[in-house]
Amino acid sequence: MHIVRWMRQSDILVQLHLPSLTQLKKMGGSEPRLVKAATEQLNKLPFYHSFWNRTTRPSLDLAQEILSMFTARKMGKVFFTNSGSEANDSQVKLVWYYNNALGRPDKKKFIARSKAYHGSTLISASLTGSLIYQHLLFCTLTALTTGDIIFLIAAFIAEPVMGAGGVIPPPKTYFDKVQAVVKKYDILFIADEVITAFGRLGTMFGCDYYNIKPDLVSLAKALSNAYVPIGATLVSPEISEVIHSQSNKLGSFAHGFTYSGHPVACAVAIEALKLYRERDIPGHVKQIAPKFQDGIRALADSPIIGEIRGLGMIMGTEFTNNKSPTDLFPAEWGVGAIFGEECQKRGMLVRVAGDAIMMSPTLIMTPGEVDELVSIYGEALRATEERVSDLKMKSEKN
Template identity: 50%
Template sequence: MTQPGNSPASRDIAYHLHPYTNLKTHETAGPLIIASGKGVTVTDESGKEYIEGVAGLWCTSLGFDEPRLVEAAIRQMRTLPFYHAFAHKSHEPAIDLAEQLIALAPVPMSKVFFACSGSEANDTAVKLVWYYNNALGRPQKKKIIARQKAYHGVTVAAASLTGLPNCHRDFDLPISGILHTDCPHYYRYGEPGESEEAFATRLADNLEALILREGPETVAAFIAEPVMGAGGVILPPETYFAKVQAVLAKYDVLLIADEVICGYGRTGNMWGSQTYGLKPDILTSAKALTSAYLPLSAVLVSDPIYRACVDESAKIGTFGHGYTYSGHPVSCAVALETLNIYEERDIVGHVRALAPTLQRGLRSFRDHPLVGEVRGIGLIGGIELVADKATKQAFDPSLAVGAKLVGFSHQHGAILRPIGDTIGFSPPLIIQSEEVEALLFRFEKALADTADWLVREGVKIG
């Protein structure tokens, strides 16, 4: 084979298989190579600086150069760089972190199981639901309901829960026993003249109808993100979760709260469950747990689920689930320091104080001819681009308008996230007011560039 050049870009194309990337395009377009980071900015190999408007992948909550997290990792590396939690083994970082997470939980929880990613956490939640119902002698009660446009990861079970077609296509997913109900996006799926509350009622009724069609004795759990992230930053309509939880309680269906994006302050509370009144039986989290400095995820389970697992493991002889890196001591040490910083610096209070600046700034674009809807809460937001504001007509997907805008934003020194034609904002939680204003200004320039490009392409807008 032809040897690649020595540049990072040529070696990347030669050897690196990228996630969530058009692999054919990548062979010619190549990567944007990030060389360093400081605060809310990152710098590429040429020295160009960008405001990281999505905190990496919704995750780098404390920015890109927090020395306390680095030092926490070094200290733990020197003391105990690895140990596992199999077969009655443990170590203090995992014990301390589990204790803190139980204390922080939005509802009473009993135990914490550690994994390495949000996908693994949600896979674990699926297995726990199945194990729980087997322990209770309900082998038929196994189906799990997720939602269209949900994102729960890309391992086999988690990708099946995910309600995005490209996570299923040609991977032979979803697996059996995974169902999907309505996406709660009022702007896109509300009927003419239908109020948000009426929309929420209709979706709850549809959920109940699905459970009845399948048979309540076969439906085990419902999984939901408080705010849907990779599906387009979709906020629940008014009264939605109250109505949904009433249905779940009626048919003895567990609630899994996927807090992978929302957890640790993003919505203006420690948990999105607190923001929207969820009372989960299982809660999954990751990302901002370590400010993404090291891989770690956590699954919090209620006492009834834990007790059933105890009984079943006694019958079988073991609880046959776990990962080599479950509760890795270095990751746990970094997570503990992350939680300490959240408390000491009142990061949740900072989010609440700064959220109006971001949300007002995003909403200032509502009248732009390309903008169909602006949505957000806390320090997360989405701007949906449309071809026609009056009819909500979307652009032809082949135009890839969202990706084009994000390309323009790179030119202006901002990294944003295209979710189809919705532009996602989720900056590090430490961002300051002037940095929010700078991010919005750079987005505004990219939006103007996108409008000019569409005009040159002969695409009618407005």
């Protein structure tokens, strides 16, 4: 069996793909059991919708599989989407409907964290931790304890480890303190597990690592190992019961997508979840993550690295001048892009975001492959240091 951890470019250069296709593929790119699951379902029932109380066996089975795997707290229902953006979009609508059902129509605002990213639909993008969005759905956590704003806040949303915002793992007790505050003020907790679910941190879910007991959970990406688009919204029994009991009065929760619970996507996802368990992917991550984390952190003394952050098999590097978090390189230098280019020259792809880079390798890497990753990172870093030095000299001459 040949499992692809590498991407071929122009049939010449084989590249180690560290963004893991944006955190999607946990088990590589050529898993025959997933291909077989898709093929068999295509031959059996290629599509049927999930409207008007209809569904398919794969959709039902996948919902049960997810509910049995998620043990941070008991969840009651699963709503399928096609992506993480759609899952978080659905979360907002669910929360609004839930508060309408409880007679609290003004309780509609959301708390998201600075630098947060939760999707690209209009609603999920409104949860983005960017200044241009803050007038829409944002307030600060300290605002919970002052004024009437507390009665308007419906939910708090967070990734266990912030991904696109720069790979920012919080202290182990961070979410304990957050949960105490939101519980006190009857604010729902939404865990965006789109990146962290299925082993990335060395636990099956990020909620397991941080002892988060959410009211709602968003899944996507690795749910099918990225073989087919699928996402999911997990809903606690308390919320689902309120929505169900009040639907006769308010009307049904009329929200869905044409391809929600697509039978082929669900069949592949079922097989992916089986593989995660059978191969103990979280256990494997616990074995290889120290080599990954320690290997990269050993290079933190570089004069162009401001900070290295990471946990499990996800890592971020922020490039700054003189190792100062406030002394940034001129944007036009493109230091992050330079590092990405140097990595690519050596056969490795990383995700570049300004002067920060993100690495989230496939979770089936061998220790030898981790060593190779660290070696390429080091070579690319030294080449980047030389190019930055040249840029500084040119800048000083001007």
